[in-house]
Amino acid sequence: MYERILELIEEKKFVLLKEELKEMRAADVAEAFDELDKKNSIILFRFLAKDAAADIFSHLSTQQRKDIVSAMHETQLNEIMEELYFDDMIDFLEEMPANFIKRILASASEEERKLINQFLKYPENSAGSLMTIEYVDLKKEMTVKQALEHIKKTGVDKETIYTCYVLNDKRKLEGLVSLRKLVLFDDDLFISEVMTEDFIATKTLDDQEEIASIFKKYDLLTLPVVDKEDRLVGIITIDDIIDVIDQETTEDFQRMAAMEPSEEEYLRSGIFSLARRRIPWLLLLMVSATFTEGIIGRFEDVLQAVAILAASIPMLMDTAGNAGSQSSTLIIRGIALGEIELEDYLKVFKRELRVSMVVGVVLGSVNFLRMLIFSSAPLNIAITVSVTLVMTVMMAKIIGGTLPIAAKKMKLDPAIMAGPMITTIVDALALIVYFTIATSMLGL
Amino acid sequence: MYERILELIEEKKFVLLKEELKEMRAADVAEAFDELDKKNSIILFRFLAKDAAADIFSHLSTQQRKDIVSAMHETQLNEIMEELYFDDMIDFLEEMPANFIKRILASASEEERKLINQFLKYPENSAGSLMTIEYVDLKKEMTVKQALEHIKKTGVDKETIYTCYVLNDKRKLEGLVSLRKLVLFDDDLFISEVMTEDFIATKTLDDQEEIASIFKKYDLLTLPVVDKEDRLVGIITIDDIIDVIDQETTEDFQRMAAMEPSEEEYLRSGIFSLARRRIPWLLLLMVSATFTEGIIGRFEDVLQAVAILAASIPMLMDTAGNAGSQSSTLIIRGIALGEIELEDYLKVFKRELRVSMVVGVVLGSVNFLRMLIFSSAPLNIAITVSVTLVMTVMMAKIIGGTLPIAAKKMKLDPAIMAGPMITTIVDALALIVYFTIATSMLGL
Structure with a gap:
C-alpha cells in the first residue's frame, strides 16, 4: 500500500498523491511515514486532507510527530490539536518538551487549559492516562427517543457512541445504556427504565494492567472512569486496551530476558x-x-x-x-x-x-x-x-x-x-x- | 464475589442462592466453578436462570463443561445449545468426543446440521474457527429508517449489531454500515449511500495471528469473513481477538522457554x-x-x-x-x-x-x-x-x-x-x- 505513496513522492506527482491519499486508510498512510526521511515526511503530511491529518497523526511515532510538528505553523498545529481525540492529544503532549506544551496551552481556552493540565498529571499506566473525554452523556429523565435525538445531535465528535453514560446534575454516574438497547427498545421508555445501574467503573489512578483484566473478564468495549465522588471523568475504549495488553506483555518479555523494560521500538x-x-x-x-x-x-x-x-x-x-x-x-x-x-x-x-x-x-x-x-x-x-x-x-x-x-x-x-x-x-x-x-x- | 456462592452452597441455602445468582455477572459466577468439585458444580449449574446458563457455560473450562454436560438431560442440553452463540457452541463441540457431537447433530435441524459440520471442519487457529454467524444483514435498497427497523426486529439474537453487513441476493458482501452511521445519518438516505464499499475482509482459512494484526492496525471491532466467491460466511468480534492475542503470546513464551506450546492452563x-x-x-x-x-x-x-x-x-x-x-x-x-x-x-x-x-x-x-x-x-x-x-x-x-x-x-x-x-x-x-x-x- 505505502509503496505507491513513496513512488508518487519520488516522482513528485503531488496532485495525484493528494487525490490518491483521500482513498487510503489512515493506518496504511501512517506506514508510509516509516519509510520516509524527515523532509519527505513533512511533504507527505502537507498533502493530507485536513480531516485525515489528525487521524494519521495519532498513528505516528514520537519522533515522526516531533519532526512534523517542528515544521508546522501555529495555526496548522492548532487545527490538528483540535481534530485529535482528547486522549490522543494528551498522549502526544506527554511526549513533548515543556515549552511546546506551554505554546499549546497558551492558545487553548481557559477550560481546555484546566482539563489538559489535569490530564497531564495522571501517572503513566493509570486509568487517567488512558481515558478520553469524548463520550455521550444522557439524563435519566430522557426517553429512548429523546436520547437517540441527543446522540444524533452530539455524537459526531464522540470517540464512541455505543455505550452512553447517564449522569445526574452533579455529573455523578448513575447508569450505562448501550446503543444496542436504545435501538432495540421502544422509543417511549425512559432511560431510567433501560439503563444498567449495576455497572463496573474504575478510578483515575487504577493501574492499566488491572483495567485490561477487567476488559477481558467481562468482554467490555468501554469502561467508565470516575473520581472519588463517583463523577464521570472519562472513558477507556477497547482499542487502547489492546495496546496496553501488547505493552504489558512486551514489558514481561523484556524483564524475563533481564532487561529494563522500555516502550521504545x-x-x-x-x-x-x-x-x-x-x-x-x-x-x-x-x-x-x-x-x-x-x-x-x-x-x-x-x-x-x-x-x-x-x-x-x-x-x-x-x-x-x-x-x-x-x-x-x-x-x-x-x-x-x-x-x-x-x-x-x-x-x-x-x-x-x-x-x-x-x-x-x-x-x-x-x-x-x-x-x-x-x-x-x-x-x-x-x-x-x-x-x-x-x-x-x-x-x-x-x-x-x-x-x-x-x-x-x-x-x-x-x-x-x-x-x-x-x-x-x-x-x-x-x-x-x-x-x-x-x-x-x-x-x- | 464467588465466596458468597460457595458459602450458600456449603450451607445448602439454595433458594437464596437462586435469588442472588440472578444479580450476578456471568464472568463472576463462572469463577465460582473454579473452586467447586464436580458434584457441587452440577448443583450450582442447576440453579442458574435459563438465559444466564448459556452465557456462564461459555465462560467455563473444557473439563467443567464436560462435567456439567454429563449430568444433563437431553432437553436441558438442547436448550443450552440453542442459547449459545454459534461460535461458542462450535468451540464447545470441538472439545467433545465424536459420539457426543453425533447426539447434538441428531437433534438439530437439517440446516443446522449442515452448518455445524461445515464449521467443525475449519482448522484450529483459522478465521473459520473464530467466526460467528449471528450478524445483521441489510440490503442496499433499504433506507436508513428501514434498516433500523430491520435491526429492531432481528437484532436481539445477534452477537453484535454495531456493524451491519450489506449483502446482495447471492449473499455477496457489498458493503459495511456501522450502527453509528445509521443513528447519526438522516432516516431517508439509502444504505447504498451510507455504506462503506472499501472494507477489509478475511478468508475462512486465514491465520488468526494475521487477523489479530489487522484488528490492531485498523482499530476494528469486527471483521467480516468471506468465502472464495466473496459471500459472507461469518464475522469475527474483538472479544475473540483478545483471546487470540493472549493465546499467541503464551505460545511465544512457551516456545521461547523451549517447550511445546499448549493452550491448557x-x-x-x-x-x-x-x-x-x-x-x-x-x-x-x-x-x-x-x-x-x-x-x-x-x-x-x-x-x-x-x-x-x-x-x-x-x-x-x-x-x-x-x-x-x-x-x-x-x-x-x-x-x-x-x-x-x-x-x-x-x-x-x-x-x-x-x-x-x-x-x-x-x-x-x-x-x-x-x-x-x-x-x-x-x-x-x-x-x-x-x-x-x-x-x-x-x-x-x-x-x-x-x-x-x-x-x-x-x-x-x-x-x-x-x-x-x-x-x-x-x-x-x-x-x-x-x-x-x-x-x-x-x-x-
Missing part, C-alpha cells in the same frame, strides 16, 4: 539507550555468577585429580538453566493471565516436584546411556553426572516454579524471576551437588 | 502432559550441549596445567547466555508485533554489533577490575577471561539478534531461536574462544 531506539537497558542486569548476574568461581575454586583439587569432570559442567548447567526457565516461564505467564494466584503456591510446588521427577529421570537415563555408549566414559563418572543431572533438574524446576510466586508475594514483578536469574541460582547449586556427589562417588 | 494440565511438553527440547538441547564436552576434552591438558581456568567457565557461559537472550527476546517480540521485518536483517546486525561492543567493553572492564582486586587473580588470567567475555558478549548478541530473523526467513517460528537455543550455540563458541585465547596468552 527496537529499531527506533538509540544504541546507548539499548545498551543502558541491558547492562545493569547483565552486570548483576555476572557478579552473582562469580559465586560459582568460589565453588569451583574450593573443589580445585577434585578437578585436578579428575579433569574429565570439568567436561560435563557446561552441559549440566545449560540443562539446569533450561529446565528452570521452562517452569518459571509457565508460572510467570500464568500469574500474568490471572490463572495462578498466590494461594496456589503449594499446588505449584507439588506439580513441579512431580513433573521434575519425570523429566529428570528421563534426561538422566538418556544421559547415562549416552555417556556409556557414545562417550565411553567410566561407569562412576557416568553415574555421577547422571545423578547430578536428575537432582539439578528437580531443583531447577522447583525453584523456577516457586520463586516467581514468592516475588509476587513480596510485591516484586514475578517476571524478574525468569530464566537468567533462575539459571544463576541453579548453576551454583548444581555445582555444589555435582562436586559433593563426585567426591563421595569417586572416593576423593 | 498450567493448573489444569496433567503431570505427564506437562512433562511431555518439556522433555523433547530439553533432550535436544542437552545432547547439543555435549558438544561442549568435546571442546573441553580437547583442551584437557590446558585445564590440567591451569586448573583455575575452569573456575570462570560458568560465569562466562551464563553471561554469554544472558547477553544472547536479551537480543533474541527483543527481536522475537519485535517480529511478533510487526515492528521488525525480514528486510531489517542488516539493520539489526549493525545495531547488535554496536550495542554489544558497548555492553561487552563495560562488562569486560568491570570483570577485569573485579578479578584483579577481589579475586587477586594473576594478570594474564584476568586478561584472558575479560577479553573472552567481551568477545562472547558480542558473539552472543549478534547471533541472538540475527538467528530469529533467519528462522523467520526459513518459515520457522522465530520464537525457537530464543534463550535456550542461543545459549547452547554461544556456549560452545565461548569455550573455543576461551581456550584459544588462553593457550596463546598463557603460552601453553
Whole structure:
C-alpha cells in the first residue's frame, strides 16, 4: 500500500498523491511515514486532507510527530490539536518538551487549559492516562427517543457512541445504556427504565494492567472512569486496551530476558539507550555468577585429580538453566493471565516436584546411556553426572516454579524471576551437588 | 464475589442462592466453578436462570463443561445449545468426543446440521474457527429508517449489531454500515449511500495471528469473513481477538522457554502432559550441549596445567547466555508485533554489533577490575577471561539478534531461536574462544 505513496513522492506527482491519499486508510498512510526521511515526511503530511491529518497523526511515532510538528505553523498545529481525540492529544503532549506544551496551552481556552493540565498529571499506566473525554452523556429523565435525538445531535465528535453514560446534575454516574438497547427498545421508555445501574467503573489512578483484566473478564468495549465522588471523568475504549495488553506483555518479555523494560521500538531506539537497558542486569548476574568461581575454586583439587569432570559442567548447567526457565516461564505467564494466584503456591510446588521427577529421570537415563555408549566414559563418572543431572533438574524446576510466586508475594514483578536469574541460582547449586556427589562417588 | 456462592452452597441455602445468582455477572459466577468439585458444580449449574446458563457455560473450562454436560438431560442440553452463540457452541463441540457431537447433530435441524459440520471442519487457529454467524444483514435498497427497523426486529439474537453487513441476493458482501452511521445519518438516505464499499475482509482459512494484526492496525471491532466467491460466511468480534492475542503470546513464551506450546492452563494440565511438553527440547538441547564436552576434552591438558581456568567457565557461559537472550527476546517480540521485518536483517546486525561492543567493553572492564582486586587473580588470567567475555558478549548478541530473523526467513517460528537455543550455540563458541585465547596468552 505505502509503496505507491513513496513512488508518487519520488516522482513528485503531488496532485495525484493528494487525490490518491483521500482513498487510503489512515493506518496504511501512517506506514508510509516509516519509510520516509524527515523532509519527505513533512511533504507527505502537507498533502493530507485536513480531516485525515489528525487521524494519521495519532498513528505516528514520537519522533515522526516531533519532526512534523517542528515544521508546522501555529495555526496548522492548532487545527490538528483540535481534530485529535482528547486522549490522543494528551498522549502526544506527554511526549513533548515543556515549552511546546506551554505554546499549546497558551492558545487553548481557559477550560481546555484546566482539563489538559489535569490530564497531564495522571501517572503513566493509570486509568487517567488512558481515558478520553469524548463520550455521550444522557439524563435519566430522557426517553429512548429523546436520547437517540441527543446522540444524533452530539455524537459526531464522540470517540464512541455505543455505550452512553447517564449522569445526574452533579455529573455523578448513575447508569450505562448501550446503543444496542436504545435501538432495540421502544422509543417511549425512559432511560431510567433501560439503563444498567449495576455497572463496573474504575478510578483515575487504577493501574492499566488491572483495567485490561477487567476488559477481558467481562468482554467490555468501554469502561467508565470516575473520581472519588463517583463523577464521570472519562472513558477507556477497547482499542487502547489492546495496546496496553501488547505493552504489558512486551514489558514481561523484556524483564524475563533481564532487561529494563522500555516502550521504545527496537529499531527506533538509540544504541546507548539499548545498551543502558541491558547492562545493569547483565552486570548483576555476572557478579552473582562469580559465586560459582568460589565453588569451583574450593573443589580445585577434585578437578585436578579428575579433569574429565570439568567436561560435563557446561552441559549440566545449560540443562539446569533450561529446565528452570521452562517452569518459571509457565508460572510467570500464568500469574500474568490471572490463572495462578498466590494461594496456589503449594499446588505449584507439588506439580513441579512431580513433573521434575519425570523429566529428570528421563534426561538422566538418556544421559547415562549416552555417556556409556557414545562417550565411553567410566561407569562412576557416568553415574555421577547422571545423578547430578536428575537432582539439578528437580531443583531447577522447583525453584523456577516457586520463586516467581514468592516475588509476587513480596510485591516484586514475578517476571524478574525468569530464566537468567533462575539459571544463576541453579548453576551454583548444581555445582555444589555435582562436586559433593563426585567426591563421595569417586572416593576423593 | 464467588465466596458468597460457595458459602450458600456449603450451607445448602439454595433458594437464596437462586435469588442472588440472578444479580450476578456471568464472568463472576463462572469463577465460582473454579473452586467447586464436580458434584457441587452440577448443583450450582442447576440453579442458574435459563438465559444466564448459556452465557456462564461459555465462560467455563473444557473439563467443567464436560462435567456439567454429563449430568444433563437431553432437553436441558438442547436448550443450552440453542442459547449459545454459534461460535461458542462450535468451540464447545470441538472439545467433545465424536459420539457426543453425533447426539447434538441428531437433534438439530437439517440446516443446522449442515452448518455445524461445515464449521467443525475449519482448522484450529483459522478465521473459520473464530467466526460467528449471528450478524445483521441489510440490503442496499433499504433506507436508513428501514434498516433500523430491520435491526429492531432481528437484532436481539445477534452477537453484535454495531456493524451491519450489506449483502446482495447471492449473499455477496457489498458493503459495511456501522450502527453509528445509521443513528447519526438522516432516516431517508439509502444504505447504498451510507455504506462503506472499501472494507477489509478475511478468508475462512486465514491465520488468526494475521487477523489479530489487522484488528490492531485498523482499530476494528469486527471483521467480516468471506468465502472464495466473496459471500459472507461469518464475522469475527474483538472479544475473540483478545483471546487470540493472549493465546499467541503464551505460545511465544512457551516456545521461547523451549517447550511445546499448549493452550491448557498450567493448573489444569496433567503431570505427564506437562512433562511431555518439556522433555523433547530439553533432550535436544542437552545432547547439543555435549558438544561442549568435546571442546573441553580437547583442551584437557590446558585445564590440567591451569586448573583455575575452569573456575570462570560458568560465569562466562551464563553471561554469554544472558547477553544472547536479551537480543533474541527483543527481536522475537519485535517480529511478533510487526515492528521488525525480514528486510531489517542488516539493520539489526549493525545495531547488535554496536550495542554489544558497548555492553561487552563495560562488562569486560568491570570483570577485569573485579578479578584483579577481589579475586587477586594473576594478570594474564584476568586478561584472558575479560577479553573472552567481551568477545562472547558480542558473539552472543549478534547471533541472538540475527538467528530469529533467519528462522523467520526459513518459515520457522522465530520464537525457537530464543534463550535456550542461543545459549547452547554461544556456549560452545565461548569455550573455543576461551581456550584459544588462553593457550596463546598463557603460552601453553
